[in-house]
Amino acid sequence: MTLSSNQQSLKKMVKGRGLAERHPLNWTRWITVGVIWIVVVLPLTALFLRSFAFRWLFPDILPGQWGLRAWDYTFGESSRVIEALLNSIGVALLVTMLAMIVGLPTARALGMHDFRGKKVVEWILLTPIIVPVLVAVMGIHIVFIKLRLTGTIWGVALAHLIPATPYFVLVMSSVFANYSPALEETARSLGANKFRVFRYVTFPAISSGLLGASLFTFLISWSQYVTTLLIGSGTFVTLPLVLFPFLGGGNAAVGSAITLIFVAPAILVLVLTSRSLGRGSTVMGGFGKI
Amino acid sequence: MTAVSIQRLSRAFGNEWAVQELDLEIASGEMIALLGPSGCGKTTTLRMITGLLRPTSGDLLFDGMSVVNIPTERRGAALIFQEHLLFPTMTVAQNVGFGLKMAGVNKAEILSRVNEMLDRVELSGFGNRKAHELSGGQRQRVALARGLVTRPKVLLLDEPLANLDANLRITMRQLIRSIQRELGTTAIFVTHDQEEAVMLADRIVLMFDGKLQQVGPPDEFYRHPRTAGVAKFFRSQNFLSGTRRGNIVATGAGDLVVSDTVIDTGDGPVIITARPETLRLSSGLNEQNSLAASVITSIYMGTHTQLIVQLQDAVWHVQAPPSTAVKEGDQIFVELPKSEIWIIEDEPESFALASALNDE
Amino acid sequence: MKLDRYSLKERLKIPLMVFPSMAVIVLLFGGGLVFGLLQSVGYLPVAGLTDFTFSHYVNVLTDPTFLRSLWVTFRIAFIVTLLSTIIAVGMAFVLREQFPGSRISTFVFQIPLPVPHLVAASAVILLFAQSGLISRIAVAIGFIDAPSGFPVLINDKLGVGITLSFVWKEVPFIGLVVLAVLQSVGPKYEELARTLGANKRQRLQYVLLPLIMPGLLSTWIIVFAFTFANFEIPLLLGQTFPQTLPVQAFQEFQKPELTSRPIGMAIATVIAAITIVLLVAYRRLARYSRA
Numbered sequence: 001m002t003l004s005s006n007q008q009s010l011k012k013m014v015k016g017r018g019l020a021e022r023h024p025l026n027w028t029r030w031i032t033v034g035v036i037w038i039v040v041v042l043p044l045t046a047l048f049l050r051s052f053a054f055r056w057l058f059p060d061i062l063p064g065q066w067g068l069r070a071w072d073y074t075f076g077e078s079s080r081v082i083e084a085l086l087n088s089i090g091v092a093l094l095v096t097m098l099a100m101i102v103g104l105p106t107a108r109a110l111g112m113h114d115f116r117g118k119k120v121v122e123w124i125l126l127t128p129i130i131v132p133v134l135v136a137v138m139g140i141h142i143v144f145i146k147l148r149l150t151g152t153i154w155g156v157a158l159a160h161l162i163p164a165t166p167y168f169v170l171v172m173s174s175v176f177a178n179y180s181p182a183l184e185e186t187a188r189s190l191g192a193n194k195f196r197v198f199r200y201v202t203f204p205a206i207s208s209g210l211l212g213a214s215l216f217t218f219l220i221s222w223s224q225y226v227t228t229l230l231i232g233s234g235t236f237v238t239l240p241l242v243l244f245p246f247l248g249g250g251n252a253a254v255g256s257a258i259t260l261i262f263v264a265p266a267i268l269v270l271v272l273t274s275r276s277l278g279r280g281s282t283v284m285g286g287f288g289k290i
Numbered sequence: 291m292t293a294v295s296i297q298r299l300s301r302a303f304g305n306e307w308a309v310q311e312l313d314l315e316i317a318s319g320e321m322i323a324l325l326g327p328s329g330c331g332k333t334t335t336l337r338m339i340t341g342l343l344r345p346t347s348g349d350l351l352f353d354g355m356s357v358v359n360i361p362t363e364r365r366g367a368a369l370i371f372q373e374h375l376l377f378p379t380m381t382v383a384q385n386v387g388f389g390l391k392m393a394g395v396n397k398a399e400i401l402s403r404v405n406e407m408l409d410r411v412e413l414s415g416f417g418n419r420k421a422h423e424l425s426g427g428q429r430q431r432v433a434l435a436r437g438l439v440t441r442p443k444v445l446l447l448d449e450p451l452a453n454l455d456a457n458l459r460i461t462m463r464q465l466i467r468s469i470q471r472e473l474g475t476t477a478i479f480v481t482h483d484q485e486e487a488v489m490l491a492d493r494i495v496l497m498f499d500g501k502l503q504q505v506g507p508p509d510e511f512y513r514h515p516r517t518a519g520v521a522k523f524f525r526s527q528n529f530l531s532g533t534r535r536g537n538i539v540a541t542g543a544g545d546l547v548v549s550d551t552v553i554d555t556g557d558g559p560v561i562i563t564a565r566p567e568t569l570r571l572s573s574g575l576n577e578q579n580s581l582a583a584s585v586i587t588s589i590y591m592g593t594h595t596q597l598i599v600q601l602q603d604a605v606w607h608v609q610a611p612p613s614t615a616v617k618e619g620d621q622i623f624v625e626l627p628k629s630e631i632w633i634i635e636d637e638p639e640s641f642a643l644a645s646a647l648n649d650e
Numbered sequence: 651m652k653l654d655r656y657s658l659k660e661r662l663k664i665p666l667m668v669f670p671s672m673a674v675i676v677l678l679f680g681g682g683l684v685f686g687l688l689q690s691v692g693y694l695p696v697a698g699l700t701d702f703t704f705s706h707y708v709n710v711l712t713d714p715t716f717l718r719s720l721w722v723t724f725r726i727a728f729i730v731t732l733l734s735t736i737i738a739v740g741m742a743f744v745l746r747e748q749f750p751g752s753r754i755s756t757f758v759f760q761i762p763l764p765v766p767h768l769v770a771a772s773a774v775i776l777l778f779a780q781s782g783l784i785s786r787i788a789v790a791i792g793f794i795d796a797p798s799g800f801p802v803l804i805n806d807k808l809g810v811g812i813t814l815s816f817v818w819k820e821v822p823f824i825g826l827v828v829l830a831v832l833q834s835v836g837p838k839y840e841e842l843a844r845t846l847g848a849n850k851r852q853r854l855q856y857v858l859l860p861l862i863m864p865g866l867l868s869t870w871i872i873v874f875a876f877t878f879a880n881f882e883i884p885l886l887l888g889q890t891f892p893q894t895l896p897v898q899a900f901q902e903f904q905k906p907e908l909t910s911r912p913i914g915m916a917i918a919t920v921i922a923a924i925t926i927v928l929l930v931a932y933r934r935l936a937r938y939s940r941a
Contacts, residue, residue: 023749032744033755039818040761043773046783050776058781058797059789102670109667121668123933128679130872130929132879134896135918136679138903139686142696162679169671216764223766226881226900240768240882247772247886259772266764274757340845362844369845375838379860388856389846440847 044263050256070253074261080242081258088222088238091153095160095221096214099168102161107169111176125166133162137227144231151235159231160221168217175209215269222265292354293318293476294339294444299348301334308334310500312348316444319474321467323491325481327523331500332480336446339478340367352443363392368442372449374429376421382408382432383417389440407435410469427458434466438473445470447479451486463490484511484524496520512565514553518636526565528606534560534633542602543581548631560633566596566607568630571614572623579628585620599624683922690915694908706916716917718892726809726884726894727877730816731870737817738824739862745825746832756829763822770815771886778803778811804887811887816880820873827869831862864935871932875925895921 023029050056054067074081110121128136137159141150149155179202187201225240232241239262246255294316301309309331316322324332337343339350341362350358357365368389376385384391386407387400395403408414411431421429430450437445450466451459467490470477481487487494488508496503496511504516515521518529532541535557539546546562572580583599583606590612597608597616601624608624616622688694692703710716745756762770777783785800794800804811843857884894893901895917903914 023747025749025751029744029747029749029752032741033751036741036755036759040758042783043770043777043818046776047773059786061783061786061790102674105667106671109664113664115664117668121672124672124675126933127926127929128675130875130932131683131922131925132875132896133679134879134881134900135686135922136682138682138899138915138918139684139689140678140682142689142694143681143685158678161674162682165671165674219764219766223768225766225768226896230900240766243768243772244882244886247768247775252776255772256776259769263765263769266766266769267761270757270760270764274760340841342841342844362841363847363849366847367845369842371838371842373838375842377839377842377857377860379863388843388848391856392843392846392848392852436846446845 047256047259047263050253051260053253070251070257073251073254074257079254079258080237081239081261084237084239084242085261087153087236088240091157091160091228091238092218092221094153094157095164096217098157098161099164099217100210100214103165103168103172107172108176110169110173111179112181125169128162128166129170133159134226136162137230141230150231151233153236155231156228156236156238157221159227160224162227163224164217164220167220168213171213171216172206172209175206175213179205212273215273219266219269291318292316293320293352294478295349295351295354296335296339297349297351299335299338299350300346301331301338301343302346307500309338309345309497312497312502314495314502314505316476316478318476319471320476321470321490321492322478323481323487323494324478324497325484325487325494325523326497326503328482330497332497333448334500335497336369336448336478336480339444340369340446341365342369366440366443368437368440368445370430370433370437370445370447370450372452374426374433374450374453376424376429376432376436378421380421381417382413382419382421382424385421385432386417386436386439388436393440403439404435407439410438410472411435411465426454427462430454430462431465434469438469438475441473441475443476445475445477447477449480449482451481459486466490496523498523513630514632515563516635518561518563518634521563521634526563526607528566528569528604529561529563529634530601530604530606531559531561534558539631539633541581543583544575546579546581546626546631547628548633549629551629552631552633553635555633555635561636562626563632563634564626564630566609567594568627569606569608569610570625570627571608571610571616572625574623577623577625579626579631580623581626583622583624585616585618585622587618588614588616597622686915686918686922689912690919692912694911696908699909699912706912710913710916710920715892716895716898719895719898720920722809722892723878723884723894723896726812726816727874729809730813730820730877731874733813734817734820734824734873735866735870738821739828739866741821742825742828742832743858746829759825760822762819763826765819767815767819767880767883768886770818771811771883774811774815774818774887775804778814780804805889807889809884809888812884815883815887816877820877824866824869824873827865828862831865832858835861868932868935871928871935875928879921879925 025033049063051070052066052068053063054069055065056063073079106121109115110118140159144150144155144158147155149158183201183205184197187197192200223240224238225244228236228238228241232238239258243255243258243262246252246258292315294314296312296314296316299309299312300307312331312335314322324335326332334343338345341357341360345358349356352366376382377388380388383401383404387404390400390403404417405414408417411434413428413431413435416424416428416432421432424432434450447466451462454462463486466479469475479490488511491508493506494508494511495505498519504511504520506514511520511524512526515524515526521527521529530541530543532539532546534540534548534555537548537550539548539560539562541562548562574580575582581601583601585597585599586605587598589596589598592612594612595610595614597610597614599606599608599622606624610616690706692699692701692706694700741759745752745759775782779785780797780800780802782800785794785797788794788800789796801810803814839857839861840853843853848856879896880894881896881900885897888894888897892898899914899917899921901914902910902917905911905914
């Protein structure tokens, strides 16, 4: 008895995914979808409109006059946006790199080995995720002043490492937990040296997880406000620091333009990683820090 | 009395028929095995009976009443899943009592019926355990108790023993069979294992590719397969084409006398079959229904010796006594007892083609 | 001795792998907490303070302003957690099924997740200020005719603006946790319950809610802790008085006179203590739900 492949795939469809049946759009689904789109798209649209509005008088729903004035100002010398943007990118890259260096070995140990004190390590990693980083940064501020780290990119990067490291380690440890060391052992037995094993076996297996973890670690640093405010001492400014005054009563058009620049990488990262979000719930552990 | 009546039941997914025009009458208290290779539509049939899947066409009656438009939860068809699925958030007793609780039965009665059912599945005293504290066999027994406690109109079992190890499977088979008999529950179970179907079922329903092949008591599938496909599914490869004239079938290897009870196909080209275990080695062509064959392989199997022999243009399997001492290339004579020869319904021409393809 | 060297290397392997990240967290985070604690009990040599004292704690804990801040912070965190959960669970139940547009809608649902809190605050101001977009739409419909007719939702007494920003951020977070549980559980338990006679409400109450509960409880703790400790949203959208605890702590800390630092640190330590309780609860839950 030979079975057609159609019958086989049918069976998978029927057995494995009873809910994979497609449903029609009833009113509950219409309302949910409508609310989701309005609640997410409307704020972003409003920001967009505001940044390109030259004149937007009450109670007009759309701007009366359009213009690039807000964007001109944003990219001008006096707004410090360019400087802040470069600082933001620089410090986020630095933080991601440092988190990777200190975090990858720990993640591998947690994901692939059982050892004494593993519980303690997990506790230590979890603490900065739930206990606010602000408290620790306020405490250590005085030490950073002594070490002349305040106002420097290194000082700010070290402060950002507090929320970034545990997040990176926890995500990567779950990536390593799903990775089988048997492949590495096979490669070793076939004569590959340590570097080649990493280059051709380990790295390809963890690369997509690593990319996701790195992108979100970047975002954690990118969105830090109060840590940078404190350790940056006003001399080292990042994008959220420049944005803040515009929101608290400053020019709303400029505020909207900077907000859009500020939100762009987040949406880009989501587009790049949306596939892995639903299933790898660990990736989400750090969202509250963003 | 007919408990379940399936009438031209069909289900399509897209353009593919998963089940096509299935007809079946199941008597009250009967145990039916839905047998077939994976993807043959047996699980789809089961899901249609529970109501989890709507049929594309056809009708389904419980006790003479159509239930097609009655939702699963009010249909009274309990399903035992292959994965011995227990609600992980509940204890064993809560699992077993779930159906009664949903029906609004009072607590005292739930308790006594749950305990009685746990006794039956030999799990008294396990009521307060959680699902993850049980072994695979225990889980399956809890699932069985949970399905039966509500006295369903029909109990459906989807490959109930597939995830158990060999020994456990045997004890579970006996348990399922004895409880089903004691309670008189009408039951349908799905399996791809013909041995399991034979041991458990009153009647077997064999399906290939969404279509019914043969229905009947287990021994029919061995002795009187309707088609070559049915015979092959029950592990017989012995087919020989010939020409029938009355009770005589002339084959290339010699004439065979068939019994009067064999189905009436009329005179003309036919295909005969006989099971390996009914064949005997004989001393010569002078004995009735003996055919000359040459040994291709002889394999000692402990309880018997499996011979693979060339019989004209066909390859036959013969189950010989363990002491049989023949070797590759030997010429032997195989006797096909008159009462064991059966004529199958395949068209001889299409059969020759299909068997040539299949044997590759 | 070769054997010893190897076993030493083996024994040091894990500690060496764990050391770098632990050093970073213990030194920076742990160190920060310890220095903070020292400052809160009056040990701040730079400002000439070297006397251990609990007076700052006494002052803080008996200060009505602090107590009002504590209440406001708790209230906001509680309301945000509750509202977000209700909305998120409802949406997760709809989004787990496939229907026309379900995939793209699930993607859009996730968008607020990686978006910085400050962006959420920025958008809330644009939309919900008295002259904001919603107010303009209300005028167009004819509900109100001037900005003053629109309720004050920013820097308001009840913290509506704050709540809206947080809910916008946290709904997808909780929703995706629930969605992940529902997807990993699959339809089997519900089908099973149906064959045992459970109707839609019973399946929800007795099957699905118990299944998502452990995940939901630990998510609550995280969301509560995040909301409790967030700084920029209440600073931007909250009242000037009473503020939330993190804002109050930071502002005391930032005052030019160094002597008010210990007060800021005492408040911060209280925040840390509350979140540590949450952390312990989280670990308990994690162990419980695994069992």
